[in-house]
Amino acid sequence: MKPALKDFLKRNFNVPNTLTLLRMLMIPLYLALFANGRKYPALIVFLAASLTDMLDGLIARKYHQITDLGKLMDPLADKLMILTVMFSMAIGNAAIPPVVPWAAVGILLGKELLLMLGGLLLLRRNIVVYSHLIGKVAHCLFIGGLTATFFHDWLTTAFAGWRMSPDLLLLWLAVALTLCALAFYVTDSVRKLKQPQADA
Numbered sequence: 015m016k017p018a019l020k021d022f023l024k025r026n027f028n029v030p031n032t033l034t035l036l037r038m039l040m041i042p043l044y045l046a047l048f049a050n051g052r053k054y055p056a057l058i059v060f061l062a063a064s065l066t067d068m069l070d071g072l073i074a075r076k077y078h079q080i081t082d083l084g085k086l087m088d089p090l091a092d093k094l095m096i097l098t099v100m101f102s103m104a105i106g107n108a109a110i111p112p113v114v115p116w117a118a119v120g121i122l123l124g125k126e127l128l129l130m131l132g133g134l135l136l137l138r139r140n141i142v143v144y145s146h147l148i149g150k151v152a153h154c155l156f157i158g159g160l161t162a163t164f165f166h167d168w169l170t171t172a173f174a175g176w177r178m179s180p181d182l183l184l185l186w187l188a189v190a191l192t193l194c195a196l197a198f199y200v201t202d203s204v205r206k207l208k209q210p211q212a213d214a
Contacts, residue, residue: 034087037095041063045098113163122192136203151191152191169181
């Protein structure tokens with residue numbers, strides 16, 4: 015094994031990064047189950063992936079196993095899983111009717127693309143914008159809202175007097191919070207871009 019590869023594995027091969035990799039591998043498993051109309055097994059995979067998301071963060075912080083690879087892969091795995099579930103529940107299939115509004119999918123996808131492009135531009139200037147509490151809350155609401163969409167028919171019947179079912183309310187609240195998070199990231203990025211000029 016080459017020394018550079020050996021050093022990379024030594025620095026990055028730990029439990030949190032393994033859980034992150036496992037979460038990414040769960041995405042094709044979720045899609046396969048969903049495509050075959052196995053709604054609730056697909057939901058279990060989604061919930062298991064969300065659990066690994068919480069575990070890898072806790073383990074990384076508690077045992078000081080935070081790595082540069084983990085900082086990159088962990089949020090990427092989160093975003094890919096959430097977008098995968100949103101797309102699947104917006105498209106539906108013969109066995110699972112579509113539930114998630116395409117407008118919500120478009121807003122989240124647009125926000126993530128803007129953050130990705132902005133992050134790449136900032137990285138070229140060695141500027142890092144860290145995640146904020148509002149973004150983490152929005153992520154948790156997306157998990158809750160998307161989980162609830164798997165029970166959309168039951169919720170619609172149980173809350174027949176509501177103008178919007180609870181699952182979609184949670185989902186739109188998550189969309190609103192993620193837009194607030196985007197505003198925070200943009201403001202913070204602009205401030206950091208101006209800071210060197212101010213210091214000069």
